[in-house]
Amino acid sequence: MDFNLNSFVRSSLLSLQPYQSAREEFVNHGRKMILLDANENPFETNSNRYPDPLQVELKERIAKWKRVALQKLYLSNGSDEFISQLIMCCCEPDRDSILILPPTFGMYQVAAKTHNVGVVEAPLTSDFQIDFEKIKSVLTPKVKIIFIPTPNNPTANSFDNETLHKILSSFTGLVVIDEAYVEFSKEKSFVLQLERYPNLVVCQTFSKAQGLAGARLGMAFAHPELILFLNRIKAPYNINSLTIGTALQRLNEQDKVQSQVKYILNERNILEIELPKISFIEQCYPSDANFILVKVDNSKLRYNQLIERGIVVRNPSKNRGCANTLRITVGLAEENKALLNALKNMEEYHEKSTFYRP
Ligand SMILES: Cc1ncc(COP(=O)(O)O)c(C=O)c1O
Known part of the structure; x- marks a missing residue:
């Protein structure tokens, strides 16, 4: 499948000039500098300076850990923030929709409604499996993203891999495989499938097995062009320095x-x-x-x-x-x-x- 960013992203955002933060404008390559550029308080508190807006050190460690190119990685204030940002990035309000598979994680619907984006449903079967024919029957060109948590919340089961591959290869929009519970699962992560499917987005979190729910750190893995776009629309310092430090430490404790x-x-x-x-x-x-x-x-x-x-x-x-x-x-x-x-x-x-x- 050819990846054409224009078909995934809201048209009004394509020409967006991103906010240029102080820490992005001047990148300090290890040299000791006098920082008078960001209106910070100069007295040391351990977090008196703004954090790295692109979290390069943390991303380098995560990229190595997950065996993914750094350009395919995006970090968010929990997966919740990412879900909302992705919908904001890809769905035109009042026109587009997302597809969910109820019973499912509640935030997809909340985020869609917050952005005035429609929600189409393809309910799971009575034994909580994906109903592929139902998905086919409810899909319209306005559906831009399908959200699939596996293992699923609240049902706890993982979905059949073959069906997930079928969805990824037949749907022309984005497919988000939400792997919040992947560390507990017998199934392999879909992160390894990113090369194969340009429309695949995988999200994971530090909130569950990693034990850092309070730090709020989500990871998303996707096509580099989509990541570039998410970086342009995000708040400049969405991951705070305390979280970056805590996550770096947790990576040493695998x-x-x-x-x-x-x-x-x-x-x-x-x-x-x-x-x-x-x-x-x-x-x-x-x-x-x-x-x-x-x-x-x-x-x-x-x-x-x-x-x-x-x-x-x-x-x-x-x-x-x-x-x-x-x-x-x-x-x-x-x-x-x-x-x-x-x-x-x-x-x-x-x-x-x-x-x-x-
Ligand atoms: C499937 C799923 N995705 C995402 C999340 C939210 O994760 P985070 O804490 O990173 O926002 C949860 C939390 O319960 C979840 O169950």
């Missing part, structure tokens, strides 16, 4: 991250054995991530009973196909034990409680 992932997957296995034994858990869906979706008798009741016992899970029951479900993040061993104890205690409570009205 052995630790891997052992944490192993621990979490082991804990997930225990939960997958124990949860189906709870009488009011009707189904425990297969997970390829660090959370599990379960179907219960009454999600509102069970959610509130867990809150009473000091445990917070997510109730995604409003999502299509997710009635009476709870989404449970895998925690530390003692937290998971506390969860199982609470669930067992709720079984007894339910049996004894004859006055309860849901």
Whole structure:
């Protein structure tokens, strides 16, 4: 497929002159300089200077780690920011649409609506797989981006690779494979497919397995021309220096991250054995991530009973196909034990409680 940036990007943005920040205008190649160019406070606080707008040091490390050319890498204030920026970059308000596959991650829709962009839906099948024929039937030339999280949130399963390849090779717009949970997954990352599909965009995050949800750092991998464009529209200093420092440090701790992932997957296995034994858990869906979706008798009741016992899970029951479900993040061993104890205690409570009205 030929990559023609003009067919992906909003026309009004093609002629945009990007804001030239002080740190971009003068690049200090290691020489000690007196910086009087950015109206900063000269007294040292560890972050009194603006950060590198293009995060070159961090990107060099990530590019090496992911085996991707630096020109294909974009960093954002969490994947949430990237999702919004990509829609802003590619979709004409009041005209274009994105395609989502519900039940899916909620931010795609929020970002689209924020930018006055339409949302077309191709729901997953009842076993939470992609319905390729449904996608074909709802696609129109106005759909510019398809968002596919795999493993999917809130269902936790990964999608069939063959279907993803079929979508990538047949759709003429951008396909975002959102790999927020990739470190937990048995599937290989699509980052390795960037050469093959110019319309492929992969996003990953430091918020999940990397353990830096509070630092807010997302990574997107895409065609270099699209990255250039995102760099032109982004806020000049979207990644702050504290986050850059924390992420650089985390990159030195990948052995630790891997052992944490192993621990979490082991804990997930225990939960997958124990949860189906709870009488009011009707189904425990297969997970390829660090959370599990379960179907219960009454999600509102069970959610509130867990809150009473000091445990917070997510109730995604409003999502299509997710009635009476709870989404449970895998925690530390003692937290998971506390969860199982609470669930067992709720079984007894339910049996004894004859006055309860849901
Ligand atoms: C599929 C998916 N993508 C993206 C995100 C957001 O990631 P970030 O914390 O980097 O904004 C989440 C968070 O729950 C998610 O589930």
